[in-house]
Amino acid sequence: MNQVGGKARSLLALSFVLAILAWALTLVGDTSAVPLGLQAELTAKLAAHDKAMPGRAGPTLKVAILTKKGNAESASTAAHLQAAFASLDAIAGLPHQEQVVAFVDAPSLAALIKTESLAIVYLTQGFDGDVDAIRSVLDGVSVMTCATVPDYVARGGAVIGFDLVSGKSKILVNLPQAKKQSVNLDSNVLTIATVFK
Numbered sequence: 627m628n629q630v631g632g633k634a635r636s637l638l639a640l641s642f643v644l645a646i647l648a649w650a651l652t653l654v655g656d657t658s659a660v661p662l663g664l665q666a667e668l669t670a671k672l673a674a675h676d677k678a679m680p681g682r683a684g685p686t687l688k689v690a691i692l693t694k695k696g697n698a699e700s701a702s703t704a705a706h707l708q709a710a711f712a713s714l715d716a717i718a719g720l721p722h723q724e725q726v727v728a729f730v731d732a733p734s735l736a737a738l739i740k741t742e743s744l745a746i747v748y749l750t751q752g753f754d755g756d757v758d759a760i761r762s763v764l765d766g767v768s769v770m771t772c773a774t775v776p777d778y779v780a781r782g783g784a785v786i787g788f789d790l791v792s793g794k795s796k797i798l799v800n801l802p803q804a805k806k807q808s809v810n811l812d813s814n815v816l817t818i819a820t821v822f823k
Contacts, residue, residue: 753773
């Protein structure tokens with residue numbers, strides 16, 4: 627009963643954060659993307675709703691933020707995301723470490739996830755040409771992938787992302803890719819998300 631109540635409270639908190647985010651963005655005006663600090667906060671909340679996260683993460687949850695070589699926007703986004711994650715007390719109730727990683731290729735990424743026991747991998751901008759290869763090599767690899775670019779979620783290059791729809795923030799979830807990467811989100815989360823099937 628306590629566990630169910632705790633999950634309900636956690637989901638309510640996630641919904642509340644999304645509502646506040648939508649309200650704040652309407653005050654800002656024409657904003658094309660969900661702010662990076664809030665993306666990190668929402669990612670942390672979603673990680674707590676991934677039933678596979680404790681087994682994947684181990685004692686310390688590791689986050690890798692990918693940058694695309696030669697892409698200044700990607701490097702800037704990665705630096706901001708790293709700082710945003712570092713400011714969080716815990717992710718899924720665990721201590722955490724963040725690192726910025728220069729993307730080499732999809733097979734190298736899959737190997738890095740396995741050797742470093744990465745729990746969350748965040749794609750920044752510049753991966754349009756790599757999304758299909760990333761989706762393919764992560765089939766069967768247990769990792770929560772997230773993206774700052776909503777289209778990467780729609781294409782299956784990431785399991786989770788965020789977007790603004792009519793001025794309101796939305797969680798995006800690619801359900802087939804989530805299953806392939808052993809990301810097992812609470813069904814209640816899926817009811818408040820835009821789910822790609």
